[in-house]
Amino acid sequence: MTDHxxxxxxxxxxxxxxxxxxxxxxxxxxxxxxxxxFCNAAxxxxxxxxxxxAAVSEGxxxxxxxxxxxxxxxxxxxxxxxxxxxxxxxxxxxxxESVNIPAIERAVMRHSDVPKARGLLxxxxxxxxxxxGSELFTVAVAADMANKKYPVTLYTEAxxxxxxxxxxxxxxxxxxxxxxxxxxxxxxxxxxxxxLDREFLEKEEAEYDLVCGASYLKEEEVxxxxxxxxxNRIFPHAEKRYSHILQSLFDARRAAVSFERxxxxxxxxxxxxxxxxxxxHLFTNLNYIPSEDAVAENGLYSREEAIREAxxxxxxxxxxxxxxxxxxxxxxxxxxxxxxxxxxxxxxxxGDHMMNKAMNSCSLCGQCTxxxxxxxxxxxxxxxxRENMVDTQKMSLAVxxxxxxxxxxxxxxxxxxxxxxxxxxxxxxxxxxCQANAIAPDTVFKTxxxxxxRQPGGVALMLGCCSVIARWAGRRELYQEQIAFLxxxxxxxxxxxxxxxCPTCRSTLQEHFPEVIGxxxxxxxxxxxxxxxxxxxxxxxxxxCGARNDPDTQNSIREIVSRLGAEIKEGNWSKEKSACxxxxxLVSYVNKEVASEMAEECVREDPQATYIxxxxxxxxxxxxxxxxxxHFSELVYGTAADDAPGLSQKRRNRKMLKEKLLKxxxxxxxxxxxxxxxxxxxxxxxxxxxxxxxxxxxxxETLQAYRDNQMAVYNETDDTLTTRHRIGNVSFWVRFxxxxxHYTVISVYSHRMTVRTR
Amino acid sequence: xxxxxTYYSLEAGGNLICHKCGIRLVKGNAVFEYLENxxxxxxxxxxxxxFVYVPEELAMGxxxxxxxxxxxx
Ligand code: SF4
Ligand code: SF4
Ligand code: SF4
Ligand SMILES: [Zn+2]
Numbered sequence: 001m002t003d004h005x006x007x008x009x010x011x012x013x014x015x016x017x018x019x020x021x022x023x024x025x026x027x028x029x030x031x032x033x034x035x036x037x038f039c040n041a042a043x044x045x046x047x048x049x050x051x052x053x054a055a056v057s058e059g060x061x062x063x064x065x066x067x068x069x070x071x072x073x074x075x076x077x078x079x080x081x082x083x084x085x086x087x088x089x090x091x092x093x094x095x096x097e098s099v100n101i102p103a104i105e106r107a108v109m110r111h112s113d114v115p116k117a118r119g120l121l122x123x124x125x126x127x128x129x130x131x132x133g134s135e136l137f138t139v140a141v142a143a144d145m146a147n148k149k150y151p152v153t154l155y156t157e158a159x160x161x162x163x164x165x166x167x168x169x170x171x172x173x174x175x176x177x178x179x180x181x182x183x184x185x186x187x188x189x190x191x192x193x194x195x196l197d198r199e200f201l202e203k204e205e206a207e208y209d210l211v212c213g214a215s216y217l218k219e220e221e222v223x224x225x226x227x228x229x230x231x232n233r234i235f236p237h238a239e240k241r242y243s244h245i246l247q248s249l250f251d252a253r254r255a256a257v258s259f260e261r262x263x264x265x266x267x268x269x270x271x272x273x274x275x276x277x278x279x280x281h282l283f284t285n286l287n288y289i290p291s292e293d294a295v296a297e298n299g300l301y302s303r304e305e306a307i308r309e310a311x312x313x314x315x316x317x318x319x320x321x322x323x324x325x326x327x328x329x330x331x332x333x334x335x336x337x338x339x340x341x342x343x344x345x346x347x348x349x350x351g352d353h354m355m356n357k358a359m360n361s362c363s364l365c366g367q368c369t370x371x372x373x374x375x376x377x378x379x380x381x382x383x384x385x386r387e388n389m390v391d392t393q394k395m396s397l398a399v400x401x402x403x404x405x406x407x408x409x410x411x412x413x414x415x416x417x418x419x420x421x422x423x424x425x426x427x428x429x430x431x432x433x434c435q436a437n438a439i440a441p442d443t444v445f446k447t448x449x450x451x452x453x454r455q456p457g458g459v460a461l462m463l464g465c466c467s468v469i470a471r472w473a474g475r476r477e478l479y480q481e482q483i484a485f486l487x488x489x490x491x492x493x494x495x496x497x498x499x500x501x502c503p504t505c506r507s508t509l510q511e512h513f514p515e516v517i518g519x520x521x522x523x524x525x526x527x528x529x530x531x532x533x534x535x536x537x538x539x540x541x542x543x544x545c546g547a548r549n550d551p552d553t554q555n556s557i558r559e560i561v562s563r564l565g566a567e568i569k570e571g572n573w574s575k576e577k578s579a580c581x582x583x584x585x586l587v588s589y590v591n592k593e594v595a596s597e598m599a600e601e602c603v604r605e606d607p608q609a610t611y612i613x614x615x616x617x618x619x620x621x622x623x624x625x626x627x628x629x630x631h632f633s634e635l636v637y638g639t640a641a642d643d644a645p646g647l648s649q650k651r652r653n654r655k656m657l658k659e660k661l662l663k664x665x666x667x668x669x670x671x672x673x674x675x676x677x678x679x680x681x682x683x684x685x686x687x688x689x690x691x692x693x694x695x696x697x698x699x700x701e702t703l704q705a706y707r708d709n710q711m712a713v714y715n716e717t718d719d720t721l722t723t724r725h726r727i728g729n730v731s732f733w734v735r736f737x738x739x740x741x742h743y744t745v746i747s748v749y750s751h752r753m754t755v756r757t758r
Numbered sequence: 759x760x761x762x763x764t765y766y767s768l769e770a771g772g773n774l775i776c777h778k779c780g781i782r783l784v785k786g787n788a789v790f791e792y793l794e795n796x797x798x799x800x801x802x803x804x805x806x807x808x809f810v811y812v813p814e815e816l817a818m819g820x821x822x823x824x825x826x827x828x829x830x831x
Contacts, residue, residue: 398829713776
């Protein structure tokens with residue numbers, strides 16, 4: 001078993017693909033966080049409506065204007081002529097009237113100034129463009145390409161600029177006049193009063209590199225996407241989907257893309273951005289959105305009215321999985337991106353693995369799979385990534401070693417199995433789980449006594465760990481070994497039905513043993529013992545992530561809690577949506593901050609409430625976070641668990657429980673070895689050890705080694721001795737004062753590096 | 759630690775004595791090793807038995823941070 005704990009070398013290079021490309025894409029595609037908001041998806045010009053509304057809601061009309069100018073050279077005309085397909089898809093419309101986006105566009109144009117100069121100095125382009133025609137499409141193409149610094153000549157029958165605009169759009173002069181400065185700004189050569197026909201076009205076009213014409217100059221139908229004819233000249237297509245103004249400006253935008261491709265000597269079909277109406281699978285949760293009446297547009301919104309209307313925008317985005325998961329919030333990445341980064345991390349052969357901490361900070365609790373509208377399974381990805389890193393010897397042992405050794409402790413020194421006295425065969429075995437043994441030994445003891453008395457058929461006992469720790473750590477082989485051990489042990493007990501005291505043990509063991517039930521199932525059946533606690537108060541239930549997909553367990557717990565006399569207040573985040581306490585996935589060993597936030601998250605709905613748990617780890621984590629949490633079995637048996645026991649205390653509790661059971665149930669005499677020496681630890685030293693994950697047993701072993709070999713350094717200045725001892729992969733140092741056989745410990749520290757002279 | 763040979767300086771006069779040998783520790787050549795990476799350093803060493811002393815500040819400071827960096831390699 002020890003070779004599981006051999007440190008790897010950073011100089012061995014192994015690689016294994018985490019997922020095949022298709023599987024990665026399939027998993028990632030479930031997260032639609034990056035899909036566009038519905039307004040943007042519906043807009044053929046792809047206006048970033050959400051950003052525009054955000055800007056306006058903050059009074060930044062100039063930014064709103066620049067977003068409009070980005071999609072079209074004539075935003076003023078657009079704002080008055082667009083029928084607003086975005087309004088039809090706006091999610092606000094499912095609550096009441098949709099956001100009046102075109103009205104806000106009009107206000108943006110009116111309440112902001114024509115920008116003085118474009119921010120970026122663009123290089124003049126060489127290719128010359130001739131545009132023929134006096135319709136909105138041709139004028140927009142000419143202006144747009146001129147803005148892009150192409151030398152453009154526009155031939156028009158119109159006599160002057162206003163005449164030209166009047167031919168373009170059936171709008172009031174006053175509106176068109178406001179658009180004039182943008183036309184002037186475009187630095188475009190306009191040949192007014194030119195009679196246009198195909199002949200003229202044929203004659204002139206020889207002088208130019210690029211040609212665009214109005215529909216009445218077209219010789220043949222053009223490609224519906226690129227708007228190019230067979231000679232790559234551009235004309236509007238006959239098919240119209242939108243009103244004249246929107247369609248013309250949309251066509252002009254597509255023409256500009258085609259021209260850019262032609263200039264790059266590419267097929268104009270190539271590499272086009274998303275154009276026209278697109279589909280979006282973005283999810284917007286409307287449950288949290290208060291209703292807000294639309295602001296009426298009387299002529300034109302004032303600044304204030306526009307701001308008020310823009311504030312009605314929900315700013316659609318999907319954050320469903322974020323709401324309940326402190327881990328995702330801490331790493332500030334939604335699952336699609338997180339998955340990609342974790343995937344890339346597993347692919348790094350040499351160099352820094354920046355996402356190790358991320359993949360090891362997920363509690364593998366499965367909440368996101370429930371809260372995500374598409375069932376995204378982040379847990380499976382993080383677990384698979386851990387296994388991958390272990391398999392390729394890139395997962396540092398340091399990350400999970402402490403927890404793994406703790407599991408082995410549970411299944412060796414802390415392990416106990418025995419049949420109920422007086423029974424040759426037992427129908428059941430009670431398996432409380434390593435955390436119950438570590439946190440609530442008295443409760444476990446009482447529970448077992450009760451089961452022996454009241455559960456017919458004989459109940460054996462097994463104190464140990466279900467091995468989930470190894471699975472969470474991504475250590476497959478170790479997991480299989482531990483499961484094999486448990487199987488052998490169960491067999492010795494006659495393969496009884498397992499009564500699990502912990503929902504995670506239950507779901508883990510269920511995969512390997514034919515019949516596993518919960519302690520709650522038994523108590524529901526046989527009833528509560530005499531003298532069980534009475535709880536005349538309102539409580540909330542903190543459901544365990546180990547029972548997320550197990551409504552029977554969730555309901556049994558509720559029934560038991562009701563029988564205890566309590567009134568259950570059901571929260572919005574209970575049952576299958578419950579957050580993890582931070583013990584799951586070994587987060588509390590890897591990322592204490594995230595683990596605390598997870599515990600905090602569990603009680604966020606009502607931090608003052610009493611929370612009934614049915615997993616002892618939850619009870620411990622919530623209590624540690626300062627909440628009022630109690631395990632249902634504490635109430636049933638009227639025994640209190642330890643409040644936030646330290647790492648060493650958890651081990652001591654397991655040993656004490658084992659010894660007490662051996663003595664009182666199986667009447668075995670326990671030989672208490674008398675320690676050779678005594679020691680004392682201040683509260684400060686204890687806390688230091690806790691933070692540094694150093695056990696009292698490590699300390700004792702180190703002092704014992706010193707007594708054997710006398711290796712230490714004496715510091716004259718403060719009259720202390722410091723000794724060192726290596727246990728497994730860790731060097732422990734203890735600074736102390738010695739008086740006969742008594743040690744006053746001053747400090748304890750450790751490191752994983754080895755050190756020697758050279 | 760890489761590119762830095764000395765990151766612990768012995769106090770002048772040295773106040774450390776090897777408990778076993780009864781000899782004053784001296785500045786000596788030592789090497790830290792982890793995951794098959796080696797870092798030569800100078801640390802207080804017993805000239806007789808070779809015991810190398812790693813002070814707490816060093817262990818919980820630079821040693822720990824270098825360990826963390828290597829663990830993510
Ligand atoms: S809930 Fe999370 S995982 Fe699901 S689509 Fe939204 S952002 Fe993506
Ligand atoms: S609420 Fe805002 S972001 Fe959502 S669809 Fe409507 S305008 Fe777009
Ligand atoms: S901690 Fe739970 S909810 Fe959050 S990503 Fe991991 S499995 Fe999903
Ligand atoms: Zn010595």
